[in-house]
Amino acid sequence: MLKISELSEKTGLSAHTLRYYEKHGLINASNRSEAGYRFYTDSDVRRVQFVKTARNTGFSLEDIGQLLSIRVDKLSHSCQEVTDITRKKLVEVNAKLTELQSMQQTLELLLESCCGGPENATHCSIMEALDAGLLLDKKIAARTEQGGAAK
Amino acid sequence: MLKISELSEKTGLSAHTLRYYEKHGLINASNRSEAGYRFYTDSDVRRVQFVKTARNTGFSLEDIGQLLSIRVDKLSHSCQEVTDITRKKLVEVNAKLTELQSMQQTLELLLESCCGGPENATHCSIMEALDAGLLLDKKIAARTEQGGAAK
């Protein structure tokens, strides 16, 4: 039986966060001392670790709530329910990835295009590009590749 | 001279958002009607478009504030200041990308490992993996590659 500080140490989640998860119905302390102190069983600990793992995998607390309700009654739930949740999350992650990759590419292009030196920014190509609404993709690509097959 | 609804249409930013940007010092309407209606000049429009482009590129409103203060007085600022802001943002984007790619890989692995069928979740490998703290990377990789060079 662990106290909250011990569980905190064991899981790397703060006591605040553990109480927050409890308030939101994700976890619980099976026992309390007479004074009201939380005491966690091994089973509680495993549940908390499940939550942490799911969290690290990108699931929202809401997703995790669903996963947990499957977890406690696996017989009443199907693999499909689990994969539905997982696939939905993957779709979200992929969407974000696409967005970030586009940003990454733009930022790299911008950095390539600018001298980055101590001269004043009058002709800074980053500023120009942002002013031009980033049609610079083409400009810079042309400048950089000097012969690429533009669309 | 555009009214706010016209600028909204032109830029795709809502009137609410435009006022929000104004409140936060990013943009301004050069003129107001007697009744207090905002009127935007071409120069105002270009500034708003700059903000929008920068926003799409991933810059925070705070970053954009800095970029804008460079933009209005390029002589007093260096290319290096611009690249510093840009590079900082790229570092952030790269960090997020790494995190998301890891999630993506995990989620894909999880989906590969589970049948996703209508059978109950008693032996669902996704649930098992989350329970096991995802040491499954190895399990699944082994199962999938059936002969890969594990570390």
Add this chain to the structure above:
DNA sequence: TATAAGCTTAGAGTTAACTCTAAGGTCAAC
């Protein structure tokens, strides 16, 4: 037994970037 560390709760604060509401003034058209 006294102090300090740790526990409890309810509830407020944080962050970023909006998004919306309320209450009221303005303007163009019929």
Add this chain to the structure above:
DNA sequence: GTTGACCTTAGAGTTAACTCTAAGCTTATA
């Protein structure tokens, strides 16, 4: 001259997931 669409402001609400605070018990240690 009266709709109805549009504008104004100040300020509250939204979202997710914490994070922190205050006020007050409890427990372990010296």
